[in-house]
Amino acid sequence: MAKANMSPVKNKMPQQDPAVRIRNFNEVALGYTAEQAVDEAKRCLGCKAHPCMTGCPVSIKIPDFIAKVAEGDFEGAFQVINQDSSLPAVCGRVCPQESQCEKYCVRGIKGEPVGIGRLERFVADYHREHCKEAPAKPEPNGHKVAIIGAGPAGLTCAGDLARLGYDVTIFEALHLAGGVLVYGIPEFRLPKAIVQKEVDNLVAMGVKVETNMVIGRVLDIDELMKDDGFEAVFIGTGAGLPRFLNIPGENLKGVYSANEFLTRTNLMKAYEKHPETPIMHAKNVAVVGGGNVAMDAARTAKRLGAENVYIVYRRSEEELPARREEVEHAKEEGVIFKLLNNPVEILPTETEDRALKGFVAGMKCIRMELGEPDASGRRRPVEVPGSEFVLDVDSVIIAIGTSPNPLIRNTTEGLDTNNHGCIVTHGEGGETSRTHVYAGGDAVTGAATVILAMGAGKHAAAAIHKQIMDK
Numbered sequence: 001m002a003k004a005n006m007s008p009v010k011n012k013m014p015q016q017d018p019a020v021r022i023r024n025f026n027e028v029a030l031g032y033t034a035e036q037a038v039d040e041a042k043r044c045l046g047c048k049a050h051p052c053m054t055g056c057p058v059s060i061k062i063p064d065f066i067a068k069v070a071e072g073d074f075e076g077a078f079q080v081i082n083q084d085s086s087l088p089a090v091c092g093r094v095c096p097q098e099s100q101c102e103k104y105c106v107r108g109i110k111g112e113p114v115g116i117g118r119l120e121r122f123v124a125d126y127h128r129e130h131c132k133e134a135p136a137k138p139e140p141n142g143h144k145v146a147i148i149g150a151g152p153a154g155l156t157c158a159g160d161l162a163r164l165g166y167d168v169t170i171f172e173a174l175h176l177a178g179g180v181l182v183y184g185i186p187e188f189r190l191p192k193a194i195v196q197k198e199v200d201n202l203v204a205m206g207v208k209v210e211t212n213m214v215i216g217r218v219l220d221i222d223e224l225m226k227d228d229g230f231e232a233v234f235i236g237t238g239a240g241l242p243r244f245l246n247i248p249g250e251n252l253k254g255v256y257s258a259n260e261f262l263t264r265t266n267l268m269k270a271y272e273k274h275p276e277t278p279i280m281h282a283k284n285v286a287v288v289g290g291g292n293v294a295m296d297a298a299r300t301a302k303r304l305g306a307e308n309v310y311i312v313y314r315r316s317e318e319e320l321p322a323r324r325e326e327v328e329h330a331k332e333e334g335v336i337f338k339l340l341n342n343p344v345e346i347l348p349t350e351t352e353d354r355a356l357k358g359f360v361a362g363m364k365c366i367r368m369e370l371g372e373p374d375a376s377g378r379r380r381p382v383e384v385p386g387s388e389f390v391l392d393v394d395s396v397i398i399a400i401g402t403s404p405n406p407l408i409r410n411t412t413e414g415l416d417t418n419n420h421g422c423i424v425t426h427g428e429g430g431e432t433s434r435t436h437v438y439a440g441g442d443a444v445t446g447a448a449t450v451i452l453a454m455g456a457g458k459h460a461a462a463a464i465h466k467q468i469m470d471k
């Protein structure tokens, strides 16, 4: 057996220099070389109790795939991961590993945990670059299932059902499949080609992808089931409806929701010279919020040429909900953190020309301090009287969260939802209050993570298969 690598720290991931990367949209982290991956894999102790697996929502056999990497059998490692995850190149990049698998790694007790996410990414990239075979088309089983929404939940559900021989059609509202993976998470964190390859694989297996199909407008769920003969429907429509602050000035031109800002940039390529949809390239930009979405919007604004980009967040650094890595990357790229500040008004510009172009004249904020803990257990931010000031910005991006779009619940008779607008499910398989209608991902949980959405899609596929086979 190869000698274990007892280094207390992870092998560093090569990445683009911050001064260079803020001028392009290419991926920041460059991935391990084969040597680095083997060396990192040797840090794994192959623990019999495999605590790391308890932190993975889809229970990837982590010690087994890492052992294959340590032996240099990268394709073997891919086959191990593929038993439980259909999007490893995505999850290896965007999973919050520090609060999932890596949080439970025993190597983390006296040093840094094994770089499980980095190894997963390496293995998935190796497979994509070396295995050119398109997946085989499974034998049809004669049953039809509709999937609404082509995000990670819908794509995973579709893939699992297609492998079992189902005739699967995905209905997607946008002109491209991938959900948040293509319209939300920027290219510099997750290259779109990786997501497209997953979609291409599904199509090769026979999955039909109908884009520009807003279910609830063009067709509804009853029509899909009664008129088009779908025996089951999976709803994976996500949580794409932005929340706002409800402060004066929020409707001004020059104020964007993070979803709109990121969609225009990612999907419509607003950074190109002649984009399909323009975005005003502001000099000073405030992003309100402290999560991953806020970091993505701030780092995107930098790449669009803004000189000063501020994260305005009402609590302190400790409470920032974004991944540590994203906060560090944003800081390296020059994003300025205005912590313990809350916006109270966005000010209109008095210059007609600038107003028409979509600029604002600044954002009035008030300083905050932390008081007693609230229901979430975090200390409640309270305003410091008389501390108002104007932050000199000409554009504002609001990134304070999203909830599910009401369209599906408003057009589907008998579909139970809770008071956050999320679809209510009962049972592991995402069964809803409507017979033969299943749901999963952000549409059920509210904004969450890629791997949880994927897990929900997997469970629903298994439940749909059981329901149809038991008929």
Ligand code: FAD
Pocket (backbone or CB within 6 Å): 094, 095, 096, 148, 149, 150, 151, 152, 153, 154, 171, 172, 173, 174, 178, 179, 180, 181, 184, 185, 186, 213, 214, 215, 216, 236, 237, 238, 239, 240, 262, 292, 293, 296, 405, 407, 408, 440, 441, 442, 443, 447, 448, 449, 450, 451, 453
């Ligand atoms: P979505 O990905 O939202 O996909 C839903 C799809 O359904 C969309 O394509 C939508 O157009 C379509 N749709 C909606 N309504 C209809 C309709 N009526 N008819 C047809 N189609 C419809 N998670 C992480 O794990 N790590 C990260 O680093 C991370 N970063 C993020 C950054 C941003 C900017 C955002 C917005 C989210 C991020 N997330 C991250 C969260 C993660 O992307 C989501 O939890 C995940 O994508 C949810 O998957 P889903 O399939 O449920 O929904």
Ligand code: SF4
Pocket (backbone or CB within 6 Å): 055, 056, 057, 058, 059, 060, 062, 085, 091, 092, 095, 096, 097, 100, 101, 102, 116, 117, 120, 451
């Ligand atoms: Fe860790 Fe995510 Fe991979 Fe699971 S899918 S092993 S949580 S990186």
Ligand code: SF4
Pocket (backbone or CB within 6 Å): 043, 044, 045, 046, 047, 050, 051, 052, 053, 062, 063, 066, 104, 105, 106, 107, 114, 116
């Ligand atoms: Fe390897 Fe860490 Fe999992 Fe142990 S807990 S098997 S060291 S990854």
